[in-house]
Amino acid sequence: MEKENAMLLTEFIFIGLIYQQKWQIPLLLVFLVIYLITVMGNLGLIALLCNDLHLHIPMYLFLGNLAFVDAWISTTVTPLGPSQMLVNFFAKSKMISLTEWKIQVFPFVISVTKEWFLLVTMAYDRYVTICKPLPYPVIMTNRLSIQLLVLSFLGGLVHAILHNVFNFRLTFYNSIIIQDIYCDIIPLFKISCTASINFLIVFIFSGSIQLCIIWTVLVPYKVALFTILKKKYVQGIREAFYACGAHLLTISLYYNPLFSMYVLPGSAEAGAQDTVDSLF
Structure with missing residues (x-):
């Protein structure tokens, strides 16, 4: 009977940000401004790349897709849905159903995973640019670039479907409070009684993907670094360092x-730190 009752728990209270009432308007304005700057900046970059025919090359094709994914992630997290940050500032009811949670977390997982693979693709593009500048147009063709972009999207889609399939086995006994600022998989796992396999899936797949991607990024950049140091043209060295440094900074922040x-590994008491990481 207890297990049957657990299956009936399909609605949850989404806590969101915890703040005093006097901070409601300032926090709303801060997140709204950040969101608008993010979306307008990325969409403006995409418009610029589309209008300038000289920028229709693989390097800027990847950059435009990165801008699109960044706008996608921000829109998925910030303004949309009953459990998103901007809505939560004024929402009287902070209830969210399990179905709504699954619908909102699906595009989030796709976009985050796609950005993982996209950053690796951009690292490979910079490696070819620095280490093989002469055959670059032959290696990095527009056709290959589009194929890599399609594969990065398919990787995100498969990753999201995998998690959604395993989410159907989740059951909930007691807690209905989700402590996070937007829809994500880990906070829901923490209140489920049958999430051990889900945690294992996240650790295996997300961990493997991230470790492989980090390794895949560091090896080409190590080779590119030695190639840069061998150059005698100071301006070229400076430009290459700027390009690689900016990309590595983006990867580390992400x-x-x-x-x-x-x-x-984390614990149930690490909720505050998880919220800070999610917000960052």
């Missing part, structure tokens, strides 16, 4: 919180 959230 992967550090993801690695701590999905790979490193």
Whole structure:
């Protein structure tokens, strides 16, 4: 009978950000401004790349897709749905059904995973640019670039479907409070009684993907670094360092919180740190 009752728990209370009432408007404005700048900046970049025919090359094709994915992630997390940050500032009811949670977390997992693979693709593109500049147009064709972009999307789609399939086995006994600021898989697992396999799936697949991607990024950049140091043209060395440095900074800012959230072991008491990582 207890297990049957557990199956009936299909609605949850989404806590969101915890703040005093006087901070409601300031926090809303801060997140709204950040969201608008993010989306307008990325869409403006996409429009620029589409209008300039000289930028229709693999390097900028990857950059435009990265801008699209960034806008996608921000839109999925920030303004949409009953459990998103901007809506939660004024929502009287913070209830969310299990179906709504699954619908919202599905595009989030796709976009995050696609960005993982996209950052690796951009690292490979920079490696070819620095180490093989002459045959670059032959190696990095538009056809190959489109194929890599399609594969990155399919990788995100498969990853999201995998998690959604295993989410159907989740049951809930007591707690209906989700402590997070947007729909994600880990907070729901923490209140489920049958999430051990789901945690294992996240650790195996997310951990394997992230570790392989980090290794795949570091090896080409190590080779590119030695190639850069052999050059005698100072301006070329500076430009190459700027390009590689900016990309490595982006990867480190993106992967550090993801690695701590999905790979490193955590406890139920680590909710505050998980919220900070999610927000970052």
